[in-house]
Amino acid sequence: MKIDEKKLRESLTYLINFMLRNEELAEWVHYMKERQARGDCCGKKGHLYIIESSFFYEDHYGEKGSLPVLPLPEYEGIPFFYGTARDETVDGNLFLYADIVASAYFVVTRYEEMVRADVRDIYGNFPARESILVRENLLYSPIIDKYGALLSEKLVSLGHDVPVTPKGFERLYFTHDIDIPFQTYSFIRMAKTIGRELLSGHRLVFHPLMNYLGFYGVNPRKTWDYMLEKERQIGEETGILTESICFIIATDTSDRYTSSYIYDKKIKPVLTEMESLGSGLGLHTSYEGASDSAKIKKEKETLETVAGRKIIYQRNHYLRQLDPSDIGKYESAGFTDDFTTGFNEMPGFRLGTSHPVRWINPKTGELSGLLLHGLQIMDGSVIGKKPYQMELSYEEAKTLCGKILDEVYRYRGEICILWHNGMFDRTRGNYLKELYDWILAYILEISGNGQEENG
Secondary structure: OOHHHHHHHHHHHHHHHHHOOOOHHOEEEEEEEEEHHHHHHOOOOOOOEEEEOOOOOOOOOHHHHHOOOOOEEEEEEEOOOOOEEEEEOOOOOOEEEEOOHHHHHHHHOOOHHHHOOOOOOOOOOHHHHHHHHHHHHOOOOOHHHHHHHHHHHHHHHOOOOOOOOOOOOOOOEEEEEEEEOOOOOOHHHHHHHHHHHHHHHHOOHHHHHHHHHOOOOOOOOOOHHHHHHHHHHHHHHHOOOOOEEEEOOOOOOOOOOOOOOOOOHHHHHHHHHHHOOOOOOEEEOOOOOHOOOOOHHHHHHHHHHOOOOOOEEEEHHHHHOOOOHOOOOOOOOHHOOEEOOOOOOOOOOOOOOOOOOOEEEOOOOOEEEEOEEEOOHHHHHHOOOOOOOOOOOOHHHHHHHHHHHHHHHHHHEEEEEOOOOOOOOOOOOHHHHHHHHHHHHHHHHHHHHHHHOOO
C-alpha cells in the first residue's frame, strides 16, 4: 500500500503540533531520517530531531508485518510502537530514536484495525481485547498526551522556555444516545407489564397505563430532562465550557438493532424540550448506516427536516466502526464532529488522547477537517454483562471512571461521556443514576481543587 508523501507530511506536521499544542515550539521539532537530520542540524542548536523509523517507507505498510512487535519497548518509562529506545546529543541538538510520531499516527488512525480487517466482533467492530492498547495496558492512559509531555520536557532540556499548561478540563461534553425516547404500550403489553411487576416486584406501576391512555409525560425513559439540567448546573458552577448533546435516530423503519421513531408525532415535543433545556442535537446514525454513504446522508437530511436545524454532530449506533476509512463518509455528508470512537466493551482512550483530534485516513495518510472526540466513558461498558462488557460493581466503576477523569484533568483535555436515556430509568434498578451523579460531583470537586491550585 502506497501513501501520498505530500499528504502524509501534512498529517505528520499536524501530529507534532497536536502533541506539543504550541506552534512556536513545534518549529524546533523535526521529523527526519537520520542521515537527513545529521545534515540539517549543522550550525543549529536547541533543535529536537525525532528520527524516522522505517514504518512509512517499507513495502509492508498496510500489511500485518508492519504491526509493532510486542511487548512494546519503553523510553523513559513511556511505551512506544516504532523506533529504538535511545537518544543522542549532536552539537547541542537532541536526536530521539523512539519514533513517537509514527507511534502517535499508529494509535490515532486506528492503523491496527485497518491492517487486521479480518478481526471483527458480531457487530462488525474491532474487539477491544484484540487491541494492542488493551493488551499492553495502555487504554486507561492517553499515550499521545504523554508523548506531548515528553516533547515538552526535551525542549526544556534544550534550553527552551516551555509554558506550563495548568491542569484542569478544557471542555465538558455530556452526550446521550436516545435509542428509544418513549415506550409504547398496547393493551395486552400494558396489562402484562403491570401484572409482572405486581407478581415479581410486589409493586404497582402506573406508567404503562398512563402511556396506553396517551399521557406520555409519565415515561420512565424520560431521563434527559434530569441529566440536561444537572449538566447545565455543572457548567455554571465550574465555569468550564460545557455542551450536552442528544443523539437522535432518524430512520424510516425499525430493524433488529435500530428503533425508528423520527416520524412519531410524540418526537417533535421531545426535540423542542431538549432544545429548551440547552441540548445540542446530533444524528445517531443507524446500525446499517455505519458504512453506507447514502443512508448517512438520508438520515442526516431527515433529522434536519424534522428538527428544523442544521446537524453537524454524529455518532454511530452500537459505536459501529467497521473500517477506519468509513469515517470519511461522515465528513462527506457534512458533519464536522464525530463522537463514535470508543470501545463498546470498556472505557478508556481508544484514540490515545484526551483532546479532540482531526481524522487522518490511514489508507492515504491524508489529514481531514473532521474532528474526532474520543468517547472515554459509556454507561453500558461498565455495567454490561461479561464477557462482552465489564460487569463492574458500583465501587469498581467509580474507581475506573475516577482514574480516567484524573487522566483527562492531568492533561487538560476534554471530557466526553455517554449516558443513554433508557439505562437508568425507574424500571431498571441498577446503579447507573448513582454513578452518573458521582461522575458529575467528582468533576465539580476536582475542578474546584484545580481552580485553587491554578489561581
